[in-house]
Amino acid sequence: MSDDEAFTYNGGRVGSGERQNIRYGISETYLGDPVRIPVTIINGADPGPTAFLSAAAHGDELNGIEVVREVANEWDLSELAGTLVCLPVLNVPGFLAQQRYLPVYDRDLNRSFPGKEGSTSSKRMAHRIFTNFIEPCDIGLDFHTSTRGRTNMLHVRADMADPDVHRLALSFGSNVVIDSEGPSGTLRGESTAAGIPTITIEMGEAHRFQRGLIDEALAGVDSTFAEYGLRERSAVRWPGWRTIISGSDEKTWIRADDGGIVDMHYERGSLVHEGDRIATITNPFKDDDATVEAPFTGLLVGILENPVVYPGNPLCHLVELDAGVRRVIKREQSVADGASS
Template sequence: MTTLGTASAEPGEIDTGRLEVGETRDGSPFGLPVAVINGAKPGKTLYLQAASDGDELNGVGVIKRVVPRLDPAELSGTILIVGIVNYHAFQVAEHRNPIDDTKMNRAYPGSENGTSSERIAATTFEAATRADLILDLHQGSTSRMIDEVRVRCGKRHRLYEDCLELAKAFDCGYVLDQKGPDGQLARAAPDEGIPTVDPELGGCIGWDETSVRKGVEGVFNVLTHYGFLEGTVDLNRQTRANGFEQYGAPNGGLVTMKRDLGEQVAHDEELFEVTTPFGESKATVTADSDGILWRTRRLPQVATGEYVCSVGTDVDSF
């Protein structure tokens, strides 16, 4: 019997339930939606979670499609799933937990006696660290971004190569290989000996069909590569950015991008132009380094200094 919250499954079974993590403002208990898929045969354990940022819904779309396709009779090992991590933010379609104004993916490993976000992080971290592998499904918030996987443990970490292999198995085609901020699950879990990556599945409002489909393929790639499902997966070469440069608007106005997402850009090549509402040019911004246009804002209007785009730099492949 494998249990997560109120979900319990014997070998060859699947069950869903709730993982209680606290109470709402009216004193009612609330729980995160969870699932246990317990394979008929023994094997590894995969932990999968989504929506630790409440407006990043592509991961929820992935889980919604993955679970109905899984047959425990054909599975070796166990999959533990938390379908929505940031409960309070998800309810109001916001990025941060509105109870404590915290970005959930800066709260790991959490504290069982801490703030709302720290308590949720501690509960989900306890579940995650029961696993052999962790996929923390994200997206580039509501901005526009390529589909990529982030390796956040840092190149000197003892599990660095294992995290790279997991990213390669997921196979988005692009990897951001850059040590992440403290408090990220993909930083904290490798310290516990568990390879972990952040698949960043595009960026949109709601969910994007192409990115959700890419995420579903990625999860099944991982399940096959690590022996949960029968078969083989080719480990394709990934385009890797080892750095990240962000660009803001030097003036207020309307932004016109000069390059598309995923396109290579060269040093001093034009990235975007800022104009007045009448099309009069106010500024052009060029790339500081060679790289790949990785992410852009969604709306054209900007104030001085407001974020416009990001370029992945120090690009290679592996």
């Protein structure tokens, strides 16, 4: 077995046809104990691309953890062609504290990549993750959820101007792709800049496992593996309809003009029409209602979960759709409503 068939990292080597579960040190606590992240590396016996799956760069975003764990530990990867690097919990300190950012350091790990040795705590951590487990890869899937108090339908975020990222984004098979460059310091943005096409998958809300979204994401991973030949038994997924949202439209958040208690009238993923009442904001006595209407016909990609707002707080993320996509969604919802009645 030649060296180029092995996956190597600082301190270890995974040969062709081998698998390793490791806990890799990326920092130390106040007591000098190691801060270690769990990593599973599966190096297939047959040649192929090297892919990473990562989750919990924000410590309270849990859905992706279960996606990565199930791929690594429950899928039959005996015929894997290529190498799989599974990183289910990148932000271990945040995960242990069940908070978004690195506790004590109060830094966003997902604004610290590719990191830098000799720099801040967060950048040192990011550097050790990036150089050991990201740089050797050819493609990457980075799993996230919405921030606390909000929820997202499953969608992909990708720089669609990059042909390699474009291919990766479509291979995942989500209905919605938001076309935007990864912000500076994000794993998606910095990996792509380093020549490793990477997409972000947003799914659900923080602090919980949501089985339906996890299963949908697993189908997306399977589709991506099929596109890149990692698993021949897989099939590339067509989601039934797809819309690509321009980055300039990405921040179409409808915000509250009044403070109060919110009653949302639609779920994430719903099609709403111009003029539909999306939410009602009331005071504690329910004697002063403020109605929030859809300014255009579109899809609710994300909505508020925490039902209290100040003026200016976001209520929902509404994106416009072309007429063809609207017809398909309406037809699908009609079929679903008929099946449930």
